[in-house]
Amino acid sequence: MQETRHRAVFEQYYRLVYTIVAGHLRSVARHEDIEECVSDVFAEVFCLLDGQFEGEIKTCIRMVANRRAIDRFRHFAPQSGRQVSLEESGDIPDTASAAEDAERHALQRLLFDCVKSLGEPDTTILLQKYWFGASSAQIAKGLGITPSAVRKRANKALGRLRAMLKEQGIEEGSL
DSSP: OHHHHHHHHHHHHHHHHHHHHHHHHTTTSOHHHHHHHHHHHHHHHHHHHHSSOOSOHHHHHHHHHHHHHHHHHHHHTTTOOOOOOHHHHOSOOOHHHHHHHHHHHHHHHHHHHHHHHTOTTHHHHHIIIIISOOOHHHHHHHHTSOHHHHHHHHHHHHHHHHHHHHHTTOOGGGO
């Protein structure tokens, strides 16, 4: 029964997980490394499903895939002195576009790091609410708290996040 459920989840979400992981790792990892990260994502998801998991499976899978891929990216990026072939790089953007993309990526990474530093359950609440679009009721069900507590924690966490970003010199409108 459990194996059948795992197979069904794998078949339904493999392409989503691969797309997320490859999007993060394409520039720094080999195909085999991407496949290994995809396998790690499903291993973690299956462990969560085998436990007392309550919540939206797709949201959980996206979150695990993003976290695993970002962790793997951090592992590969500093040591990756690897040259990216033209086939891997796709279309090469013009310099202005590349600079804008790099700046946007740096801001997104800073934002994600700040959200992550808020600690649990605030990190999960903000990611679920603003990244994945989950309702307070859905988040509350997954965390075992009330929707009102989710809204209060989200508001307080947003205040702390604004303060952190202001400390970093990031204005609200620039994100």
